Amino acid sequence: MKKVGILGGTFDPPHIGHVIVANEILTALELDEIRFMPNHTPPHKEKTQGVSNEDRVEMLRLSIKDNPKFTLELIELDSPGASYTFYTMEKLKEKEPDTAFYFIIGADMIEYLPKWHRIDELVGLVQFVGVQRPPFTTNTTYPIELIDAPLIYLSSSIIRKKVKNGVSIKYLVAPAVEEYIEENSLYET
Known part of the structure; x- marks a missing residue:
């Protein structure tokens, strides 16, 4: 049976924390691949202003291009409206x-699980894999299943704020993503 990890999120923008966690889980669970799944509209967040779905997908592609076991899963972007994990899975x-699907979540989402749509049925469709995320x-x-991964206190909102304030994001995102953000003037306003 094929073993596939799913790492969902807004990826607005994707950062090194995303790929580090994915790589740690890929190795720890001996998965065949990790699919990065950008969501259309997460039900627990308001849509952020600014970048398009196309920009998010391209930044993700640039972030994962060097690992053949990392792929894109665009099923949620192809479905209009709010993205509910139950229906996607x-x-x-x-x-x-x-x-066999392994749905990867950070500790912030572990705390939020009781509010997930049809969570009791969802746990029958996937194996949840959790990683620590301060605080x-x-x-x-x-x-x-908890996996020990390096603790990186980093979020996409921190990166967006840095770009808006003209502060370097070097080493926080893949070099190609940093270049893409700069070339396309993303997150400047």
């Missing part, structure tokens, strides 16, 4: 019944 399981905890009653 239901579609992926129908399409790939012989694949959140990993305490939960849901079945989550």
Whole structure:
């Protein structure tokens, strides 16, 4: 059976924390691949102003291009409206019944799990994999496999703020992403 990790998020922009966590989980669980899945409209966040879905996808592509086990999963971008993990994973399981899916979440989302749409059914579709993300905890009653990964206190909002303030983001994102942001004047306003 194929073992596939799914790392969902807004990736606005993708940063080194995303690829480090993905690589740690890929190795720890001996997965066949990790799919980075940008969401259309997460139900727990307001849509950020500024970059297009195309920009987010291109930055993700640039972030993962050097690892053949990292791929893009665009199923949520192809579905209009809010992205609910239950429906996404239901579609992926129908399409790939012989694949075991490992849904990767940070501690911030572990705390939020009780509010996820149809969470009790979702845990039957995927194996949740959690990683620590300061300052959140990993305490939960849901079945989550915790993976020890380097703790990196970094978020896309920190990067957006730095760009807006004219501060360097070198080493926080892939060099190609830094270049893409600069060339396309993303996050400057």
